[in-house]
Amino acid sequence: MDLKAYLEERRRLVNRSLEAYLPAVRGPAFRVTQAMHYSLFVGGKRLRPILCLAAAEAVGGDAGEVLPVACALEMIHTYSLIHDDLPAMDDDDLRRGQPTCHKQFDEATAILAGDGLLTEAFQIVAAAAPRYEGREAVVLEVIRLLAAGAGYQGMVGGQMLDLLAEGRQVTLKELETIHRHKTGALLTAAVRSGALLGGGSRAEVTALTAYGEKFGLAFQITDDLLDVEGEAAEMGKAPGMDQKRRKATYPAVLGLEATRTWARRLVDEAVACLEPFQEKAAPLRELARYLLGRRS
């Protein structure tokens, strides 16, 4: 399959849907919707939505039907970037090569824009209920998954751990705990919620969840590698920032070569989870392999 064309088509699908959910309409609180819109459309690979749609299709579901959840995932991801970039957190001026939300607007607006996106994610899934008539219990389980992946047991907890680890030596085990929370939990929730809402059987949902967990860890490891090996122009941010900030990374703990080997093994394991789905899982398979060659 042509992964590049596939990703392009999916990005357009997700973007059209996001645009419909969050028009930059003028209104009394225009400034905050404008900031939400800015951060949502300043770039982004739409990886989490694409994983969600692809998981639904792997179990024979319809991508279009899963779109509200896919968009919710991107809203949650974008909110987390806005808040992580704040001066009190990672204090970043650039994101995807553009000014971060608090630079483009101001700090108060950025906090509120993040809050607004997180809240809107749950709003759009709950508001999509009529299209899931008779399957409301599954939608509630999806909401629970998104919240658990995003909250203190997932992403929020991971960001806390990451901040606490800054500037000190961490073990490999600690590093895994950080990333399983910080990026793994939401990536896994993306795949699992797509599989559930797509109508997957229990065994299918379990297999895809395992794929999601491997994928999530491989994603973070290759992200760390990119920070060491990448070039600023392609990444849209300065490389070497992790080291500069004394952030805990896999190359720092394991060394470059062992990190590369581990990433390859994880991708192989992720791909192995997809065997029962045959050709229906082709996009998920290519997405995992793509991690090893990622440039941004």
Place this chain on the structure above:
Amino acid sequence: MDLKAYLEERRRLVNRSLEAYLPAVRGPAFRVTQAMHYSLFVGGKRLRPILCLAAAEAVGGDAGEVLPVACALEMIHTYSLIHDDLPAMDDDDLRRGQPTCHKQFDEATAILAGDGLLTEAFQIVAAAAPRYEGREAVVLEVIRLLAAGAGYQGMVGGQMLDLLAEGRQVTLKELETIHRHKTGALLTAAVRSGALLGGGSRAEVTALTAYGEKFGLAFQITDDLLDVEGEAAEMGKAPGMDQKRRKATYPAVLGLEATRTWARRLVDEAVACLEPFQEKAAPLRELARYLLGRRS
């Protein structure tokens, strides 16, 4: 009825439930759960949960069954206080007479604690699904209501408007728009979600929603009056802060006497909405009347 005893009993019920939802357990991201727990239990009248429970009972529902939603409302309310208090927002050091979250912990932890509470609110409602078997569509509508009341069309939008209005002259109409969003939307959602989940008929839900809207506006107006007339010891915060910050308030726009008259009229209107519910709405009736004599 003995409102004081009623409120005391309800506060205990809500606190026990909140404590069960968010035990301050040690775990990898202990610091953020500790901060969430701190802000949730540093005080608080539990007004939104109590309104939700009372609305459920007004339509003949069971308070215990509505507890997850009641607790979610308090988590959303607490998150909004944590973020509003941040240096980039209202920059408050004290809340309910105690250090605000970013003073007790630090700014990054406070941002994450707010994010964590907002997310957990949706998690606990979705996770309570098994107890609402057969009524999942209503639970989804409740989640939608909470999110709409909390998000950019509600509370988040209101906080943005409030920040934008600071330091400039606002009209009465603008002031109403600010408060309908900032405090009214979530208070109304509290009453409406209780009525819905309690099994209220369409007409009952409509009547209680109208009560919630009047109550929300009266609450804000009496809050403004309190800032002019109150005493620090009773309020747990310094009075006169609104004027000091040049915040838009009703007494500043309307004058003291007209503000008091308007508050009385709104409370009368709120109480009138409760007529169909007779004695079952006694707590909601007393709560509205209580606003006129509030000291904190």
